[in-house]
Amino acid sequence: MSEVLLDDLRDESEELDRLVADLEPDGWATPTPAPRWTVAHQIAHLAWTDDAALLALTDPDAFTAHVEQALKATDTFVDEGADAGAADPPPALLARWRDGRARLHAALAAAPAGARFPWYGPPMSAAAMATARLMETWAHGQDVADALGVTRTPTARLRHVAWIGVRARDYAYAVRGLTPPAAPFRVELTAPDGSGVWTYGPEDAAQRITGPALDFCLLVTQRAHRDDVALRAEGPDADRWLDIAQAFAGPAGPGRPAKGAR
CATH class of the missing domain: 1.20.120.450 (dinb family like domain)
Structure with missing residues (x-):
């Protein structure tokens, strides 16, 4: 560990x-x-x-x-x-x-x-369980911060949340009774401090996700609606994943409504 x-x-x-x-x-x-x-x-x-x-x-x-x-x-x-x-x-x-x-x-x-x-x-x-506990602590911490009107500074700890979000790709499909895509995706996320890019998956993958790490973490923990994050999908499979992404175990969550729909 x-x-x-x-x-x-x-x-x-x-x-x-x-x-x-x-x-x-x-x-x-x-x-x-x-x-x-x-x-x-x-x-x-x-x-x-x-x-x-x-x-x-x-x-x-x-x-x-x-x-x-x-x-x-x-x-x-x-x-x-x-x-x-x-x-x-x-x-x-x-x-x-x-x-x-x-x-x-x-x-x-x-x-x-x-x-x-x-x-x-x-x-x-x-190690995966520790990562999952960090992911959930961060996600529920976001709910608490939002409730109290506190803006948190994102940290490099989000790398763990992003990792489990990527790893849970196939689970997000399976929990909805869907067949996951056979090919891996490429995910490129800009670190919270802008110091670099966190990458996952083969560089030559046809299906790609790019954008800020914070936005990806908010999406896969279902703390933000896809319409409210700056993530870009290239390819129909990647686009579909952003609609159902889920980093946590258990039933498919309903997600959060878009800000304009509240």
Whole structure:
């Protein structure tokens, strides 16, 4: 497990922690862009998912049983977990999230090299799971920042979010019952500080995506509508992907409406 990746996961979590640590109770009740979810729901969901990730790492059989229960209520189990956590007093919820992510950090650091662990989508290595936790922390942190009227400065940690967004291309098709394109795509993303371009896929690929890394990350985490990001698709398959891109496991998300449609 890369220490850089674990450090980036910790830093992403601490950045969000700073946004909520001093909130008054009314602040925790602030509605976020996710329908019906408050700031408390966002943090409760992260705490709940951290607990699930820890279970997958330490007791795969118990996690499999957990997934079987979740499959009985695919449309509600995520909201139910968030509702339960959001009902706790904010200090208790914050303490639970902090404790859970610390225990998860230790479990990720101790995971055997090459091991794979169950998840809601395909099984994952510990590194991929850490990347997924960073992606989700960043995405839900964006919801919190938007709710509180805070503009966050994008960092090089977005490279992890972009990576998992690219890697999840075929999953975005499969979860919608579609057949993924056979050929890989080329993705070229401008780093947040403008210092370079992050590239994925073969340079001579016929299907290409280009644009700002921040916009790509907002799209694949479904925090922005395609109409509101500056991404360019070359080729019909790449164009279709931008309509359904999804970096997270689970059912296909509805995405966010375009700004003009709100």
